[in-house]
Amino acid sequence: MITYKEALSLVLEQHLEFGTEVVPLTEAYNRVLAEEIHADRDFPPFNRATKDGIALAYEAIENGRLSFEITGVLPAGKPVIPLEEPEGCIEIMTGAVVPYETDTVVMYEHLEVDGDIATLKKIPEQGQNIHLRGSDHRKGERILPKNIRVLAAEMGVLATVGKNRVHVHKTPRIALISTGNELVEIDQTPLLHQIRRSNTYSLYGALQEEGIKPLHLHLDDDLDLMRQKLAYLIDEMDVLILSGGVSKGKFDYLPQVLEELGVEKIFHRVAQRPGKPFWFGKNRNRATLVFSFPGNPVSTFLNFYLYFIPWYFKNLGLGYEPMFVQLRKKIENPSDLTIFIGANLMIEEGILLGEILNSSGSGDLAHLSEIEGFVQLDPRKASYKKGEIVPFIPVKNHKR
Known part of the structure; x- marks a missing residue:
């Protein structure tokens, strides 16, 4: 039996290449970028008005002018029109191209407008209310790195640079397998000695959160x-993810069958609670990984x-930084196992705390819906x- 840290290190050493593919932008959500994204033009691509009002040349104010004749109207989405008279102004809408001859936008709230004459209520600052061309990003500049998850903000960025098709990492082909004669389908009424298949449905949902739709099946205890x-x-x-069949029971055939099929055991049994009987291996020919959970x-x-x-995040190049919390109460782990206890997160005075919740044990499935994750307590004599x-x-909102 090995420690949790040793087991995790051995798992993370295994690397698989999933390949890449190109998908429509509408199918790229929650996928992982396999390319860098660069600005295809300056952002913004022109000097853009950020307020509704008038565009004027500040030099006219410096020369003492406070009232300006409106010589045109410029809405967003229309070609720029010139300011032909330096002592006039252009009525302009938010998002419109600021005329080249102007350098300041005054919003309506700071104006008195009477017919075609706009009079300043207050002296503006030169250059105000203009989002300058290229001030966000220059053409060719990297705006998204590869190996990040495409979420809502990234979808918008991809759209603004014209990426209607996106190069992403493929998701792995995964079989999700429950085992055991005691399990029945969820639409059946179990007999007294039976239970419904539930473990793999939890993992099915967890995999769907990662954009993976696994092959889902069941195996009876038949060699x-x-x-x-x-x-x-x-x-x-x-990847094969299995649930059950790896303990020391008379009908726990999986370790035997896997080794017969050329899956080399990397380890079996970890000094942790719950989850001690975890079996992990790799097929020597196909490089298929097997996560066989209790x-x-x-x-x-x-x-x-x-x-x-x-392991999955590491293989996709995603970051997975450890998370830490402060314990909300004293607790002990005098055993020789690393123990994991269900907990929720809370914030007090700006500090992230872990509130441990009571559970009836490793069979308490309903408890999982009440927790946000697990605190990790390594074995030691001194109390935490x-x-x-x-x-x-974290088991909820765990994405990095």
Whole structure:
């Protein structure tokens, strides 16, 4: 049995190339960019009015003029019109191109307008209310790096540079597999000795949050059937995520079958609670990775976020920085295991705190809907004090 830190390090050492593809912008949300994005022109591409009002040449004010004849109207989306008389002004709308002969925009609230004459109520600052050409980005400048997630803001940036098709990383081909004769489909009424399949539905939702639609199936505890289906999946998939069948029970066949199919065990059993029986390996020929989690709901759920998510982010080039919280109360871990306890986040006086919630154990599936993550407590003799900083593994809003 190895430590949690050793297990995570071994998982993160495994690298897979998923490849890249080009998708329409409307399908790029939540995908990871595989290209740098550069400005295709200056941003803004012209001197842009930021207020509704008049555009004028400040030199006229310096020469003592306070009233200006309106010689034209310039709305947004129309070609610029010139200011032919330096002592006049152009009525201008927000977003319009500021005429080249003008250098200041005065908003209506600071004007008295009587017919075609606009009179200043107050002296403006030269250059005010103009968003200068190229002041945000110059043509050719990088505005989005690669290996970032495309979210709402990035969608807008991609649209503004004309990227109707976007180069993104492919998502891995993943098979999500539940095991065990005690499991029945969710639309069935289980008998007294049965339960519905729930673990893999939790992970199905977690994978969908990453933009991954896995192949979802179930295997009974049948050696021949397991060999047949797993052999096919190892050949066709990048990653297998399994729930159940890796403990020490008489019908926990998975470690045996996986090794028979050429999946080399990297480790089995981690000094952690919950999730100790985790089995992890790699097929020597196809490089398929196998995350085989224990069957208890909390164990499966926790290990997915402890191991798969950091591995996945690392393979996509995304950052996954550890998160820390202050404990809200004293707690102990005198065991020889790293323990993970469900908790919620709260802020007091600007400090992020972890509020530990009680649970009935690794089978308490309903508890998972109440928590925002897990605090990590490494084994030690001394108590963890109130206010002490510890790692926190988020399971909601975990994207980086």
